[in-house]
Amino acid sequence: MPFERGGTHEDHNNTKENAISFQSNLELRLGISSSDNSCSNNMACSKAMNSTVKGFSCSTSTSNIAPAVLYQSSSSSVLGLGGGGSYMGFPQSPLGFVHPWSLAARQQKAAIEQAHHQKSNNLASGSASASAAVASSSLSRATQLPPLAAVVGWPPVREFRRNLVSTNLPKSAMDDHEKGATSAKPAAENIDDNDDDDDNSNVMKRRTESRPTMFVKVNMEGYVVGRKINLRAHDSYESLSRAVQKMFSNFFSKDDDVADPDFILLYEDHEGDRMLVGDVPWELFITSVKRLYIAHNRKMQENGNGNGGVADDDDQHMKKQQNEVDK
Amino acid sequence: MRCGGGGPAWAMFPDEVWEQVFSFLGSDADRNAAFVTIVLVPRLGRRAERRSRRRVFVGNCYAVAPAAAVARFPEARAAAVKGKPHFADFNLVPGDWGGGADAWVAAMAEGWPLLEELRLKRMVVSDDCLEALARAFKNLRVLALTSCDGFSTAGLAAIAAHCRNLRELDLQENMIEENCSHWLSHFPESFTSLVNLNIACLEGEVNVSVLERLVSRCPNLKTLGLNQAFPLDKLNILLRRAPQLIDLGTGRFDAEYYPELFHKLESAFSGCKSLRGLSGIWEAVPAHLPALYSICEGLTSLNLSYATIQSPDLIKLVSQCKNLQKLWVMDFIEDAGLAVVASSCKLLQELRVFPSDPYGEVAQPPVSLTERGLIAVSTGCPMLHSVLYFCRQMTNSALITVAHNRPNLIRFRLCILEPHTPDYLTFQPLDAGFSAIVESCRDLCRLSLSGLLTDRVFKSIGAYADCLEMLSVAFAGDSDAGLHYILSGCKSLKKLEIRDCPFGAKPLLANAAKLETMRSLWMSSCAVTLGACRLLAQKMPQLNVEVIDERGGRPSWELRPNDCPVEKLFVYRTLAGRRADKPPCVWIV
Numbered sequence: 001m002p003f004e005r006g007g008t009h010e011d012h013n014n015t016k017e018n019a020i021s022f023q024s025n026l027e028l029r030l031g032i033s034s035s036d037n038s039c040s041n042n043m044a045c046s047k048a049m050n051s052t053v054k055g056f057s058c059s060t061s062t063s064n065i066a067p068a069v070l071y072q073s074s075s076s077s078v079l080g081l082g083g084g085g086s087y088m089g090f091p092q093s094p095l096g097f098v099h100p101w102s103l104a105a106r107q108q109k110a111a112i113e114q115a116h117h118q119k120s121n122n123l124a125s126g127s128a129s130a131s132a133a134v135a136s137s138s139l140s141r142a143t144q145l146p147p148l149a150a151v152v153g154w155p156p157v158r159e160f161r162r163n164l165v166s167t168n169l170p171k172s173a174m175d176d177h178e179k180g181a182t183s184a185k186p187a188a189e190n191i192d193d194n195d196d197d198d199d200n201s202n203v204m205k206r207r208t209e210s211r212p213t214m215f216v217k218v219n220m221e222g223y224v225v226g227r228k229i230n231l232r233a234h235d236s237y238e239s240l241s242r243a244v245q246k247m248f249s250n251f252f253s254k255d256d257d258v259a260d261p262d263f264i265l266l267y268e269d270h271e272g273d274r275m276l277v278g279d280v281p282w283e284l285f286i287t288s289v290k291r292l293y294i295a296h297n298r299k300m301q302e303n304g305n306g307n308g309g310v311a312d313d314d315d316q317h318m319k320k321q322q323n324e325v326d327k
Numbered sequence: 328m329r330c331g332g333g334g335p336a337w338a339m340f341p342d343e344v345w346e347q348v349f350s351f352l353g354s355d356a357d358r359n360a361a362f363v364t365i366v367l368v369p370r371l372g373r374r375a376e377r378r379s380r381r382r383v384f385v386g387n388c389y390a391v392a393p394a395a396a397v398a399r400f401p402e403a404r405a406a407a408v409k410g411k412p413h414f415a416d417f418n419l420v421p422g423d424w425g426g427g428a429d430a431w432v433a434a435m436a437e438g439w440p441l442l443e444e445l446r447l448k449r450m451v452v453s454d455d456c457l458e459a460l461a462r463a464f465k466n467l468r469v470l471a472l473t474s475c476d477g478f479s480t481a482g483l484a485a486i487a488a489h490c491r492n493l494r495e496l497d498l499q500e501n502m503i504e505e506n507c508s509h510w511l512s513h514f515p516e517s518f519t520s521l522v523n524l525n526i527a528c529l530e531g532e533v534n535v536s537v538l539e540r541l542v543s544r545c546p547n548l549k550t551l552g553l554n555q556a557f558p559l560d561k562l563n564i565l566l567r568r569a570p571q572l573i574d575l576g577t578g579r580f581d582a583e584y585y586p587e588l589f590h591k592l593e594s595a596f597s598g599c600k601s602l603r604g605l606s607g608i609w610e611a612v613p614a615h616l617p618a619l620y621s622i623c624e625g626l627t628s629l630n631l632s633y634a635t636i637q638s639p640d641l642i643k644l645v646s647q648c649k650n651l652q653k654l655w656v657m658d659f660i661e662d663a664g665l666a667v668v669a670s671s672c673k674l675l676q677e678l679r680v681f682p683s684d685p686y687g688e689v690a691q692p693p694v695s696l697t698e699r700g701l702i703a704v705s706t707g708c709p710m711l712h713s714v715l716y717f718c719r720q721m722t723n724s725a726l727i728t729v730a731h732n733r734p735n736l737i738r739f740r741l742c743i744l745e746p747h748t749p750d751y752l753t754f755q756p757l758d759a760g761f762s763a764i765v766e767s768c769r770d771l772c773r774l775s776l777s778g779l780l781t782d783r784v785f786k787s788i789g790a791y792a793d794c795l796e797m798l799s800v801a802f803a804g805d806s807d808a809g810l811h812y813i814l815s816g817c818k819s820l821k822k823l824e825i826r827d828c829p830f831g832a833k834p835l836l837a838n839a840a841k842l843e844t845m846r847s848l849w850m851s852s853c854a855v856t857l858g859a860c861r862l863l864a865q866k867m868p869q870l871n872v873e874v875i876d877e878r879g880g881r882p883s884w885e886l887r888p889n890d891c892p893v894e895k896l897f898v899y900r901t902l903a904g905r906r907a908d909k910p911p912c913v914w915i916v
Contacts, residue, residue, distance in 0.1 A: 151746075152417075152418060152419060153414065153417030153418050153419045153826070154417070154746065154801065154802075154826075155682060155685045155686075155717065155742055155744050156416070156417050156742060156775075156799075156801075157417070157681065157682060157685050157717075158416055158417075158500065159418070160500075161681060161682070161685060162685065162686065164633060164635065164657075164683070165635055165657075165683045165684055165689055232688075283689070283691060
């Protein structure tokens with residue numbers, strides 16, 4: 001199923017032709033154009049970079065950060081954000097349309113993952129420069145080393161140790177944020193209704209084999225077919241928002257008559273609750289998110305009846321187009 | 328201290344003396360040495376050995392045919408068998424490599440119907456196998472499965488239902504499919520003999536009331552290892568039912584804090600006057616930790632390696648554990664915490680510090696755990712003999728200090744997370760540091776190396792590590808000389824595992840006879856060629872030379888040229904010849 005493979009698709013040969021005709025068709029209909037905005041992700045990038053070159057007395061780390069960030073900003077064609085605010089709403093008017101299967105989309109995905117990869121490469125090359133004083137052939141081996149996360153079986157820890165902390169932040173961080181959320185729940189859970197379901201969070205923690213990727217499902221309200229997005233490829237809400245927008249922008253109703261429907265981004269956490277994206281720090285969000293939802297912001301829709309009707313018609317049309325493309 | 332190769336002089340004694348010698352050899356380790364000698368010199372003392380041997384230990388399930396082992400020791404009551412190579416723990420061994428327990432259980436069922444204890448490690452155990460052993464061994468008292476896979480909770484249900492005399496069910500770090508959540512209910516109401524139940528590796532929830540009833544009717548229960556899914560607010564119930572517990576593995580230590588829960592926990596723990604070992608403590612909420620304070624003084628073993636607690640809270644807990652002998656903890660403890668350990672836990676013998684973020688994936692400030700923590704415990708804990716330490720930086724000077732402080736080390740495993748990391752102050756390789764360790768710690772029997780290392784360190788190890796039985800090497804060395812030093816020295820070497828080192832197979836050929844004195848050799852991502860393996864196999868018929876290649880679409884091994892690189896090599900001595908169950912990814916040269 002084409003939609004089950006992350007933000008963009010590498011091997012879509014059989015659907016490429018359909019995609020291209022679909023794209024040009026849609027572009028004509030929608031009368032939109034793409035625009036380039038610079039990446040506001042620099043801070044998140046550097047932060048992520050810094051966290052991995054710790055522990056080394058290598059002075060090269062700072063100089064290695066800049067190129068990677070520049071690379072990301074120049075090669076990404078990014079939609080602007082409709083302001084941060086307290087919730088992740090989509091912008092009033094989509095500024096650009098990039099078909100998910102287009103070359104530009106694939107490049108953008110590659111850019112994001114390159115930056116991620118770069119981060120790990122800096123680590124390897126940093127250690128090589130630190131040992132420059134040693135006249136040893138092991139130097140060349142160090143530079144050839146793949147990123148740490150890609151070296152199978154290293155460091156020598158059991159698989160379950162991989163997920164212990166990534167899904168369980170040190171408790172001092174968790175307490176501040178999660179206490180509010182869980183205070184509503186009485187501690188007297190009824191343990192005795194032992195339905196066969198495993199505690200989802202535990203199963204996910206132990207069996208999540210995908211590092212450094214973490215694909216979660218993204219479902220758009222009203223659509224049967226969902227998508228998947230790699231949360232590990234993003235360092236912040238901004239980045240995630242852009243990626244999700246790109247993914248689903250062709251599902252918007254684009255009629256000019258319609259006041260653009262407001263969509264909100266929700267997520268399902270490890271306890272099964274549906275939450276608004278954006279309240280907690282990104283790192284905490286990552287540990288508890290299990291899937292994403294794009295829902296209509298009902299308040300906005302209620303304001304104008306016409307919106308609902310027209311949107312529905314367009315939605316049906318989109319669905320039909322989508323189904324054709326799927327084949 | 329028993330070390331060095333077995334001398335042949337004692338093989339000359341008459342059988343009566345053999346009989347006495349063997350019944351004095353209590354531990355598996357000592358007996359294993361005797362076993363090896365017997366295997367290689369089959370004519371001596373065979374009868375005596377057979378009569379007296381009650382405990383059989385098979386370090387490599389392919390070293391001997393199950394039927395042969397069973398037939399040789401007809402009076403055996405306890406058996407331990409190990410399967411896959413150690414690196415299987417880190418996903419380096421293909422899942423279908425082997426290590427199946429079926430043949431062993433079948434042979435044991437046939438020849439050892441009175442078997443009381445069975446311990447399997449890194450083996451593939453099927454549900455059918457569990458069912459078979461549950462029915463075959465009426466006297467089974469101990470079943471311990473460590474790092475095994477291939478079975479489900481349905482198999483455990485069979486064990487529960489049929490093993491009427493079971494005392495210990497110890498499941499450690501297995502991959503268990505959970506398709507039968509009520510397996511615990513299969514222990515009949517008449518079953519009261521449980522002494523040890525460890526289900527920590529299960530992920531699903533177990534029925535609390537079933538567990539409570541089981542615990543209540545087993546008055547001899549000494550060890551209880553709950554799993555992460557077990558809720559904190561039910562823990563006090565179990566503790567009240569089993570205040571005689573010696574070892575407890577809690578479930579998750581995370582629940583919304585409220586005073587009543589805390590007081591219930593606190594008073595339940597203080598009722599457990601015999602508690603000596605504590606583990607579990609998943610997802611710990613610091614607010615609940617003080618409930619443990621009452622038992623800290625009595626603890627000799629504390630495993631906090633799943634507890635994502637920060638240093639200050641860890642310190643508060645550990646500083647009260649004056650009698651601790653074994654401490655497993657995450658690197659959250661930091662240097663400061665280890666300094667407290669060093670001053671509070673004077674009886675500490677074993678320390679393991681695990682990495683909280685082994686792959687550098689979690690974007691948070693790095694923990695401050697460095698060589699200083701290691702120095703602190705080596706200085707402050709005079710009885711420290713076993714160390715496993717994951718960290719990000721090290722110096723030769725620190726290792727030299729550790730070596731001088733603790734010549735009594737017998738296990739030293741250092742893992743610097745980033746390969747090829749040099750001394751961060753001098754940028755030198757860590758040869759000098761590790762050399763100091765082997766020169767000073769003459770009883771060292773297990774060593775794991777890491778960091779930037781040249782052939783020099785191997786020269787030292789080969790020369791000084793006379794008692795070394797297991798050596799793990801990764802991303803180290805410059806040339807074949809490194810491996811040659813090891814194989815031509817290290818008199819007691821039994822297990823050698825190497826990955827990502829520039830070692831070819833020449834040292835193997837030059838030291839082929841050495842390989843027959845060892846249990847096994849693993850080499851992956853080194854510079855081994857198929858031709859060398861062919862030569863080795865030809866030269867040493869008592870070795871199985873297994874080459875492993877998981878990638879498909881290549882020509883069959885017979886057709887490949889001699890210079891074809893071998894990605895993974897596993898060599899082991901065997902009396903059983905080529906194994907019949909080899910998978911497609913393995914070729915026995």
